[in-house]
Every structure is written in C-alpha cells, then in structure tokens.
Amino acid sequence: xxxxxxxxxxxxxxxxxxxxxxxxxxxxxxxxxxxxxxxxxxxxxxxxxxxxxxxxxxxxxxxxxxxxxxxxxxxxxxxxxxxxxxxxxxxxxxxxxxxxxxxxxxxxxxxxxxxxxxxxxxxxxxxxxxxxxxxxxxxxxxxxxxxxxxxxxxxxxxxxxxxxxxxxxxxxx
Ligand code: QAP
Ligand code: CO
Numbered sequence: 001x002x003x004x005x006x007x008x009x010x011x012x013x014x015x016x017x018x019x020x021x022x023x024x025x026x027x028x029x030x031x032x033x034x035x036x037x038x039x040x041x042x043x044x045x046x047x048x049x050x051x052x053x054x055x056x057x058x059x060x061x062x063x064x065x066x067x068x069x070x071x072x073x074x075x076x077x078x079x080x081x082x083x084x085x086x087x088x089x090x091x092x093x094x095x096x097x098x099x100x101x102x103x104x105x106x107x108x109x110x111x112x113x114x115x116x117x118x119x120x121x122x123x124x125x126x127x128x129x130x131x132x133x134x135x136x137x138x139x140x141x142x143x144x145x146x147x148x149x150x151x152x153x154x155x156x157x158x159x160x161x162x163x164x165x166x167x168x169x170x171x172x173x
Contacts, residue, residue, distance in 0.1 A: 001033040003051040005041065008098045008163070014144040015054040017047070020078045023120035027057070031076050031118055034059050039069065043096045045134040047141035050097050056080070058138040062131050075125075077115045080139055084112040091133050093147045100166060101159060105147050107136045 006012050020027060030053055038046040038059060047058040060075040087109030094102045110128045113135060117123055127135055137147060148159055 001029050003033050003037050005037065005096050006050055006052055008095075008146060008148070010097075012052060012054070013049065013097055013141070013146060015049060016144055017049050017054045017056045017142040020055050020057055020116070023078070023116070023118060027055075027078075028118055030055075031057065031059065035061075035071070035074065038096070041096055044069070044130075045138045046096060047138045049141050049144075056142050058141070060131065060134050060138065062134060076118050077113070077135070077138075078118065078120075080113050080115040080135070080142075082111050082113055082135075082139065084110075086110050089133065091130070093133070093137060095137070095147055097141075098146060098148060098163070101148070101163065103147065103151055103155065103159070105137075105150050107133050111135065 030048060034046050034048065034051060037051065038044075038061065044062055045058065045060045048055050056079045058077050058080070060077065061069045061071070061073055063069050064073065085108035088106055089109040090104050090106050092102045093105045109132065110126070111132050113125045113127060115123055115125070140146070148156060151159060
C-alpha cells in the first residue's frame with residue numbers, strides 16, 4: 001500500500017478517527033505499510049490519520065537506551081482508551097505532520113491504556129516516560145488534535161509565522 005504523510009495545515013488532520021470494527025487483511029496491510037514510512041522518516045510514532053486513513057489505529061516504536069528501534073519493540077495500538085493518568089511531564093515534541101518544528105509540551109507522566117492488537121485481542125499497558133508521552137501525542141491525532149494546538153497564543157503565532165515561511169521556501173527551492 002502506497003502511503004504519504006499528510007502535513008499541516010491539511011484539514012484531513014482535523015478529522016475524528018473512526019472506531020476499528022474489522023481486524024482484517026485491510027487493517028493488517030495498512031499497519032504493515034505504516035511501519036516503513038515511520039522508520040524511513042525517523043519517526044517514533046504514527047497515527048493512521050497521518051497517512052490519510054482516519055481510523056483509531058496507531059503505531060509506536062520507542063528507541064531503547066542505545067537509541068535503537070528494533071521491530072520487536074513495535075507497538076500496534078487499535079481503539080485505545082486511557083483509564084488512569086497521573087503526574088505531569090514536559091518534553092520537546094515534534095510530529096511527522098509538522099516537519100522541523102519542536103516545542104515543549106506538558107503531558108501526564110504515567111497512564112494506563114486499554115487497547116486492541118491487530119487481531120482484536122484486548123490488552124492493557126502501563127506507560128511512563130517517552131512511551132507515555134508518545135501515546136498521548138498519538139491519541140490526540142485520533143481526535144484531530146495536534147501538539148501545536150497546545151501552545152500558548154504567543155508561541156502558536158510565532159509557529160504559524162515560521163511554518164508559513166518554511167513552506168514558502170520549500171516551494172521555491
Ligand atoms: C510523536 O513524533 C512524539 O519534525 C512522534 O523533521 C513526539 O515521530 C512522541 C519527526 C515527541 C513522543 C515525543 C519530526 C521526524 C518525528 C520532524 C515523531 C522531523 C522528522 C516525529
Ligand atoms: Co504527530
């Protein structure tokens with residue numbers, strides 16, 4: 001399956017992703033195709049809506065202590081629901097749909113997640129650190145929310161100005 005990353009300000013990123021009901025070959029094809037595009041673009045997380053499939057599916061591959069991303073660590077998360085959240089943590093986030101921009105965002109420190117795997121089996125996960133941050137970032141995508149939406153008014157304005165300039169320069173080069 002040929003996939004492309006949808007980039008801000010494309011309105012497709014604002015769609016609310018639909019619950020996955022069929023755990024079929026079509027879903028597996030999509031998940032299989034999302035993995036290489038995430039790795040090749042140096043991503044650690046990708047929601048299906050970011051490749052123009054607004055369904056409640058996302059993948060995560062958090063680097064280990066050595067900065068490696070072995071495929072054994074790949075998490076495929078379908079229909080996630082957060083049940084417990086606690087604490088606060090700040091991390092400089094980026095997004096494959098908002099290339100080249102990084103901003104400090106406050107998230108919950110730890111969380112518990114209920115979700116389904118690619119075969120529809122129910123799972124529970126306790127997350128902290130970067131995994132917890134990544135889950136919250138990717139779950140926001142399912143609601144059409146981007147990390148830049150969480151910036152203060154002043155920082156958002158600065159972002160819009162710099163991003164527009166970047167897009168313009170990309171067009172003329
Ligand atoms: C979401 O983000 C995330 O601008 C995943 O030029 C972010 O994989 C989870 C990326 C922060 C946890 C913490 C961004 C690659 C990748 C860029 C990504 C870029 C190239 C972002
Ligand atoms: Co993102």
